[in-house]
Amino acid sequence: MIAIALGTLSGTAGRLLFLRVDYRAYPSYPHAYTAHLAFGFLASLVGAVAPVALAAEQYDAVTFLLLVATQFREIREMERNKLSNLETIELVPRGANYIEGIAEVFELRNYLIMLVGAGVAGVTLLWETVPGAVSGVALLLLASWIRSDLRLSNIADIQPAPINFKGVELFVGDVHIMNIALRESREKIEKYGVGLTLTARDDEFLGVLDNMGQRQAVVHDLIHVLGNREDVDSPELKPQVRKDLSTQKVGVYFCPVDPDMDRVLVIASNVPVISNARRGSGEGL
């Protein structure tokens, strides 16, 4: 009994810990937490019951694990549907890759929680309460280490770059972005535009910066936090990401409401590397 209680408690505590609302403000409503906390509680409960059931030689308890795994897949479905439905009204959408990444993380966290619950219950069963509680802390630390992702600053060197025009052509640093005919638009862009260049730290990360989903995630996060000057009738202010073919440097152009470069750099550095944008390094060929 203590094993189940301790396992469930540490699992649920873990779910609460992972459910931190960060600068991306997602999930953004108490209702969303409720759903995830409830799922986290059930996941850790089932995880915690598993070793106890096995110790009692109740092997059919395994079927419950399978049942719960199906529910986790539904969490992924739920997050994916919700975010995809919101995409159509976003001026700067997250992009399908980013959404898939978020949905995947929500599913995987529940597996982590279930394993924490099972681990703590197992340890408690074998060596009593105190080692059980210690293992809870240790497993949660391990789980948060597994959880930590690559960030954009891990794979690319992010530098501020000046917005400039050569005639009617807009450049960020020396990366060409687009052609802007109207003087009025050029003046607006010079006033509001902010530029960054991203240089891959290694050749194996070039593919990540080429991935349209990754690029969309970068501009989405920047605009999501710093605000967007763009409106539906001013598409020239829409964020753009382009690459210089000779240097492979990627230029990011956007028009935030808050152009504070320190914040821009912090946000850009923390953009997650989308898991399905990663490519193999070609090692072992």
Next chain:
Amino acid sequence: MSKVKLEKNAVFLVTADPTKVVGGGVPVIIVHNEEEMESVAGRLSRIMDAVAHDLGTGVYLVVQH
């Protein structure tokens, strides 16, 4: 589906020099001078939620992105 790739749609050509264009699939607006070209292309791009691009030959192309 989210639009990650840009879909482009040319909606108008604006020029002060009618010899540079012929009638085609895109409406062509002839104006008197560069100043008028700037103002007409500007209004068009606001009306159509589009961006005006300079083709470098005295012709502006208004494109919906």
